[in-house]
Amino acid sequence: xxxxMTGIGRVVAxxxxxxxxxxxxxxxxxxxxxxRGSPDxxxxxxxxxxxxxxxxxTGGVDAIQALExxxxxxxxxxxxxxxxxxxxxxxxxGEVDGDLGLPLMEVAKKDVLPEKVSHxxxxxxxxxxxxxxxxxxx
Amino acid sequence: xxxxxxARVTGKELGxxxxxxxxLQGLAAxxxxxxxxxxxxxxxxxxxxxxxxxxxxxxxxxxxxxxxxVLLSLPALPSLLANARYLGSGEDPQCCSDVRQxxxxxxxxxxxxxxxxxxxxxxxxxxxCLVFDRVLSRAPLIAPREDGGVLPDGPGARSQALHAVLARxxxxxxRQDGGEADGADDEGEVxxxxxxxxxxxxxxxxxxxxxxxxxxxxxxxSPNIQPVLQGDPCDEQFHDDLQVCRxxxxxxxxxxxxxxxxxxxxxxxxxxxxxxxxxxxxxxxDTWSDRTASPQPRSMPSLPxxxxxxPPGQGTGGGFGLRPWHAIPFE
Numbered sequence: 001x002x003x004x005m006t007g008i009g010r011v012v013a014x015x016x017x018x019x020x021x022x023x024x025x026x027x028x029x030x031x032x033x034x035x036r037g038s039p040d041x042x043x044x045x046x047x048x049x050x051x052x053x054x055x056x057x058t059g060g061v062d063a064i065q066a067l068e069x070x071x072x073x074x075x076x077x078x079x080x081x082x083x084x085x086x087x088x089x090x091x092x093x094g095e096v097d098g099d100l101g102l103p104l105m106e107v108a109k110k111d112v113l114p115e116k117v118s119h120x121x122x123x124x125x126x127x128x129x130x131x132x133x134x135x136x137x138x
Numbered sequence: 139x140x141x142x143x144x145a146r147v148t149g150k151e152l153g154x155x156x157x158x159x160x161x162l163q164g165l166a167a168x169x170x171x172x173x174x175x176x177x178x179x180x181x182x183x184x185x186x187x188x189x190x191x192x193x194x195x196x197x198x199x200x201x202x203x204x205x206x207x208v209l210l211s212l213p214a215l216p217s218l219l220a221n222a223r224y225l226g227s228g229e230d231p232q233c234c235s236d237v238r239q240x241x242x243x244x245x246x247x248x249x250x251x252x253x254x255x256x257x258x259x260x261x262x263x264x265x266x267c268l269v270f271d272r273v274l275s276r277a278p279l280i281a282p283r284e285d286g287g288v289l290p291d292g293p294g295a296r297s298q299a300l301h302a303v304l305a306r307x308x309x310x311x312x313r314q315d316g317g318e319a320d321g322a323d324d325e326g327e328v329x330x331x332x333x334x335x336x337x338x339x340x341x342x343x344x345x346x347x348x349x350x351x352x353x354x355x356x357x358x359x360s361p362n363i364q365p366v367l368q369g370d371p372c373d374e375q376f377h378d379d380l381q382v383c384r385x386x387x388x389x390x391x392x393x394x395x396x397x398x399x400x401x402x403x404x405x406x407x408x409x410x411x412x413x414x415x416x417x418x419x420x421x422x423x424d425t426w427s428d429r430t431a432s433p434q435p436r437s438m439p440s441l442p443x444x445x446x447x448x449p450p451g452q453g454t455g456g457g458f459g460l461r462p463w464h465a466i467p468f469e
Contacts, residue, residue, distance in 0.1 A: 039388050040397070042380075056373065058405070059380050061398045069405050073376075076409040105409030 008044035008055065009033070012067075017049075017100060018090050019083055025049035027078070029070050032063035043070040050083060075102035143253065144214075144221035144245035150378050151213035151385075159206060166209040167200040173387060174212075179219040181243065181268075188219050188260050188268045195261075195270040205275045207249045211256065213385070218245040219270065222258055238262045240271070372411035379404035 008030030017025040030044035040059055043066035047054040058073045060066035078100055083089040091100045149155070152169055156162035175192040190196060200209065211218065222243035229239065243258040257274040383400035387393045 035384060038384050040384055040401075056377075057380075059383060060401050061394070065398070065401065069401065072405050073408065076405075076412050080412045105406055107406055107410045107413070 008046045015091070015101070017078070018092060019049060019088055023049060025083075025089065027074055029067070029074075032060075032066045032070075034063075035059070041066040043067050045070055045074060047074075047077070050081065050089075072103050072105060075100070075104040078102060079104055142221075142246060143248050145211070145217040146248040147211050147214050147250065148378065149210055149250045151382065152210075153382065160202075162206060162209050163200065163202055163204065166204075166212045167197070170196040170200050170212055170215075173385075174215060177216065177387075179216045181222060181224070182220055183222065183224045183243075186268055188270050190215070190219075190270050195272060198271070199273050204273075207247075207254050208256070208273045208275050210249055211247050211254075211273070214247060215270075215273070218247060218256060219243065219258060219260075221245060225257070227262075236264050238264060238266070241268060372408055375411055376404060376408040379407060 008028060010031040011028045012031045013029040015027045017027065019025050026046075026048040028046045028048070030046070032041045032043045034041050040061055041063045042057045042059045043063075044055065044057045054077075056073070056077075058066055058069040060069050078084055078089065079102070081089060084098065084100070087098060089100065090097060094101055152162075152165040154165065156165055170190075171192050174190045174196055176190070178187045178189045180187050200212065222245035225242035225244050227239050227241045239262045241260045241262060243260065245256050245258060246253055247256055248254075254275060259271040259274070260268045261271045262268055379400075383397065383404055386397045386400055388397055
């Protein structure tokens, strides 16, 4: 079957991770583009070097949010990959072993991630709401 | 009878998986009121706008007793109306004084893997505007009693039908091979895949999904083709969530806020899913708010007068000059 998503278009950001000494994993983020007939934007993503090439996309209300969620999506995808769980996937510039330098949802971090990964970038999508003030009885 | 699909429904468009028939009916009514009410869709076959109004059709369509497949298909209603073929027109069977004529449309929808023929009825009011009236399902999902099923009107029959429909939702995603029968080649969803990747792809080759309902209501809200994902159920769920978020309205400030929250929650759900949480423990996908579900229907958009193209030799009466109403095969 020929699928129409054959690439991510113009690549705007790349990160190289290391699976072993010789094997590299390339993460690419494409230029955010507008959905057809919609005010929202999507951001294409590609991961190369971990088996078959993986293509996906994220969305947002504007280009920056789509880009932001692309990073978060990559964080979830890569931190929970089998290679990362096995400790094989590394980033040369990571502060500790297993640090891929990608943001990660807080909801995901407290569940499975190994404790040694302590310097990940936590991403809290929904800021806590301020507590409602109690009405003082007059 | 054409086999061309006007829309495809996965059962997840209403946001949460319905627990039973009553829950499904409530979800559909809430969806119709919050997401469809006040919009207009242009039917491609006739180039006429069809207004979706809660009081004049949507409430009837989501009333208790409606077939489960119709309720599940409700998010795809704009797409169905846009892609439906015109069947004909006739006098209003109820002889309402404010209804000039009744028009019938036919559309094929895939409800969780099963194609179903739906008939859509729109009424032409005194001003010449087409207003969506109701949906009729031609083939009920419930098997006749002689085939081991229960009759549609039997006790618990609709809930049983719903469970039968939803059970198919847990089947592995179908892989599409060959050409699409949906006829949505120009704006169909593109399947993220692990193959067919090329580094020198032009931007035009980037995935462009189906067109949700726009402000002028010229296109359908629900996707024509669902993405075909291979493997990871979390990715599949994520892309389903993206389709939901894309289809949310974007008119008022509150709707924009909900839309933004939907995108965030889609990420949150994906992260929770990939972290190993069970499906029922995932955070909900915010798609509506009590603040946006206004009790009163929105004001209707001003629509152009309805001018029916009359073929030569067919006279001026009878709407489009096609088959009269009694010739439409409504059982």
